[in-house]
Amino acid sequence: MTLRNRTMKLTIGKKLMGSFLIIAILLGITSGISFYYLKEIDRLDTDLIERRALILSNAQTMQVEAAKQSSRLRGYLLTKDPEYKNNLQSSNDNLSSLVSKTLTLAHSAEDKERLRKLEEFNIQFKQKYEQLLQMVQNNQNATETLDFYNNVVLPVGRQLEPVADEMASEQQKLMNEGSKQNSETVDTATATVSIISIIALVLAMLIGYFSSRMITKPIVAMERFADKIASGDISIANIQVKNKDEIGALANSFNQMKENLDHLIRQISLSAEHVAASSEELTASAKQTSQASETITSTIQEVVVSAEKQAYSVEECVRAMGEMSAGVQQIAANAQIASSVSMQAAQKALEGNQAIQSAEEQMGFIHTSFNQLADEVKEMGERSGEIGHIIEVISDIAAQTNLLALNAAIEAARAGEQGRGFAVVASEVRKLSEQSTQSAEQITQLITYIQNSIEKTIQAMQSGTEEINEGIRVVQTAGGTFEEIKEFVDHVVNQVHEVSAASQQMSATSEQIVQSCDEISEGSKIVAAGSHNVSAATEEQLASMEEISSSAASLTIMSEELQEQVGKFKVG
CATH class of the missing domain: 1.20.120.1730 (Four Helix Bundle (Hemerythrin (Met), subunit A))
Known part of the structure; x- marks a missing residue:
């Protein structure tokens, strides 16, 4: 955990x-x-x-x-x-x-x-x-x-x-009291159910409002935050969310993603500067080596004409090779640094991509919770509809009671004086049935009002779902940007590896040249034969210098492209 x-x-x-x-x-x-x-x-x-x-x-x-x-x-x-x-x-x-x-x-x-x-x-x-x-x-x-x-x-x-x-x-007397008690009970029931229904409705609306606000407000803030990052602005402040749930965890992931991205951009920028500097040094070393090669060629040509200048030429060759060897070692060291920094940048890009995937999963969880919420609200609407059916049954019973009371009154009227008391009873029963019908209609109106409020709550939930979908889209856009950065860094790593290989090849070539110069210094007797070896070594050196110059030019272009890509982001 x-x-x-x-x-x-x-x-x-x-x-x-x-x-x-x-x-x-x-x-x-x-x-x-x-x-x-x-x-x-x-x-x-x-x-x-x-x-x-x-x-x-x-x-x-x-x-x-x-x-x-x-x-x-x-x-x-x-x-x-x-x-x-x-x-x-x-x-x-x-x-x-x-x-x-x-x-x-x-x-x-x-x-x-x-x-x-x-x-x-x-x-x-x-x-x-x-x-x-x-x-x-x-x-x-x-x-x-x-x-x-x-x-x-x-x-x-x-x-x-x-x-x-x-x-x-x-x-x-008891009949009159019972009729009065029934009327009072109906009035009490109507008032009580009305008050309780209004209170329940108000509480349900408040709960729905605060629940929706608790979810949509931080999501909107994270959406704006993601838009800023997607546009390249990483200097914005961290998201401040008080939620201790998945939304809070998602906000923390966004903040961590921003910090990792800021650190990654800084590292890439620094690496690009190092690569640019190394490429300049490599170019300078290549020029020096080319100049030394030209000097060696000229010296070999003069060896045939004048043996007296042989010693001086050998010394110049040894000195030039020493400078070239130092330059090659510097290039190799810079290539190692660039390789290490590029690998770190690739790792940071991978971590940023993983953070984006985690954010997408959190948005998916939120989307699922909203769908469950909508299902529960719909089920509650169906339950209120069942209550409406019960009220309809009660209304039917009251109507039947009213009809029976009317029939009883007619029969009592036919009975004459002996049915007068029962006619009074039938009249009271009919009044009670009418009151029951009115109460059922009032309760039906309350149920209808509750169902309308539930429909409004469902509409609010649908609006929240649209906001969540927009948040998912923004996170996916940021994920695509991270993927592009990762691909570009991988390309830089490959180029740095090529530079390192070329540096090693140049170092081997310089060692061969030094060895050739040592052979020249052994004696003037073998100057002619040694001049041919030096000429061949010089040709190889020139070829190596051309490769180094080409690699240095490619490295310079890559560093410029990397700096251009990094320049799109605004860091704090």
Whole structure:
């Protein structure tokens, strides 16, 4: 693990995943609260429609059945019509059955207590009116029968109606309270979901803004930095990025690349100067050697004419060869230095190219993270669409409930006076269904607003992706420039090697000339034969001088081209 990786605390992927996790949590909270309130509203509607409305309807029917018992008992006493008796028994049975059914629906202790009293009074009333009917069938005294009705049966019957009235009145009150509670719950749910949705939306937009700015701002700075370097300006200041992620690592790589490139350009410039100086020295040495060769040729021609000048000519030859040998050694040393510097320049160019490749890889990682970010935002939009489908289902349920309430109101209107209480219930249910429909529409509008915000976030991410692609293009351009520098330095290295080989060849030639001069000094007797050897050596030396002059000219041209290429860069 490198130092750069160890100092990287949070990667871009982790930061983006954290941002989307926060947005997902906010969306989950909003959805959870909406689901909770929808379930609560559904529970209250179910309780109001399926339980309380049925209890109220049963209580109102109990009122009617209690009143019918007293009325039918009086009708039978007055007319002795068996139908009144049968209807009386039917009303008593209906009241008892309604009490039993309502007991299974009642939750409060007060309702259960009233139902038990009603059942007890109904049983007592049945026992009393059966005794009364038995007295009538036995043709007992009319006065006794009337007294039994007024003092025994009628007081029990009068106890039924107040209990039934109290039961119906209390259930009507509870229905009104339940309707009010449902309305308050709907208002609370609407306000809560609206506030939570707005807060979640604002936080999501802030997270998206800061996440985008955190990524695009340093990338734009690095793009400008790379443009400057690509144009040849290496004197710019280093990039200052506070990020501790891949972007920070990429910025550090850019800074290191700039420093390496600056050092490389300086080394190449210095090497070019050395090469130019060495080529000048080589040219001067070649001229001196050529002059010495001409002197030797002239001396050889004069040897035949005058042997007296032989010693002087030999001394001149030895001196000239000494100077040439020193020049050759200097050329060889300069060629070694130029070779070493050129190899260093090639190494620096290779390191710069590797830094560019590392920058390209980092830009590729950033591009991949942006693509993952876009996929997550699209998935979040799909989830909000699913919530919209749920709201549509709730709206359909509310519409069906409204239709059922309307049908119930029509049936209650047909029932006349007996269906008035159920008509009131149907009206309340219809109002609740309309309120539920309005709440569902409000939630649908909020979901639509959230989806529009997500679409804007996706557009912002696409813009960031374009900036990243532009950064990749600039880095690739800088990489091409480094590749050209590397090729040029390799060419210089090859030329320097050729100069070194030529210097070695010239050194060998100078040694041969010195040896020839030593042979000349051995004696004047072999001057003639030695002159031919010296002439041949001189011809070889002239050929070598021509090669050295050609190499020196090529080296001078190369050094000028290298200085021209280096001059394109502006260093600090």
